[in-house]
Amino acid sequence: xxxxxxxxxxxxxxxxxxxxxRYAPAAATSAIVIMLCLALSCANHTLPEPDQFSCATxxxxxxxxxxxxxxxxxxxxxxxxxxHNGGNGPSRDWREFANxxxxxxxxxxxxxxxxxxxxxxxxxxxxxxxxxxxxxxWVEQGAQEN
Numbered sequence: 001x002x003x004x005x006x007x008x009x010x011x012x013x014x015x016x017x018x019x020x021x022r023y024a025p026a027a028a029t030s031a032i033v034i035m036l037c038l039a040l041s042c043a044n045h046t047l048p049e050p051d052q053f054s055c056a057t058x059x060x061x062x063x064x065x066x067x068x069x070x071x072x073x074x075x076x077x078x079x080x081x082x083x084h085n086g087g088n089g090p091s092r093d094w095r096e097f098a099n100x101x102x103x104x105x106x107x108x109x110x111x112x113x114x115x116x117x118x119x120x121x122x123x124x125x126x127x128x129x130x131x132x133x134x135x136x137x138w139v140e141q142g143a144q145e146n
Contacts, residue, residue, distance in 0.1 A: 053112060053129075055137035063097070063145050066134045071100065074122050074131070083123065097145050104143035108136050 061067065076085040076095050084100075086093035094100040100107070110121040111132050127135075138144075 053133050053136045055133070055140050058133060058137045060146075061134055061138040061141055063138065067100075067138050070127070070131050070135065071095070074125060074127060101143045101145070104139045108139040111135050 071084070071094050075083065076093070078085055084092050084094035086095065090096075091099055091102075094103070107121070110119050111127060113120040115126065
């Protein structure tokens with residue numbers, strides 16, 4: 001048997017080592033449980049439900065009756081916040097149908113991004129869920145000038 005006093009460890013060090021080994025399995029199990037709880041609790045609760053803007057039961061969207069009023073009131077307004085009224089270049093003037101239609105997929109993407117994230121539109125103000133659904137369904141129905 002080794003004499004712990006020869007190595008300067010003393011009997012207290014030996015007892016401390018024995019206590020650590022005795023509790024090590026419980027500590028490891030606790031650490032695993034905590035890591036699993038943390039991993040399983042990771043979720044982004046700010047994203048919309050997958051079917052929130054579903055068009056399955058949505059009637060045909062009219063550009064003139066549904067979309068143009070949203071664009072005029074929320075996107076092509078004059079003054080601060082009016083990004084799509086021609087002030088940012090002619091291709092971004094959404095008062096012209098062809099310009100809006102050519103950016104339809106981008107409109108759908110940007111209005112469905114969570115508020116406060118990069119690229120979310122509109123930059124100033126907000127859209128109701130019904131307005132977002134109308135824009136999304138208009139794009140999914142072919143972004144027609146009807």
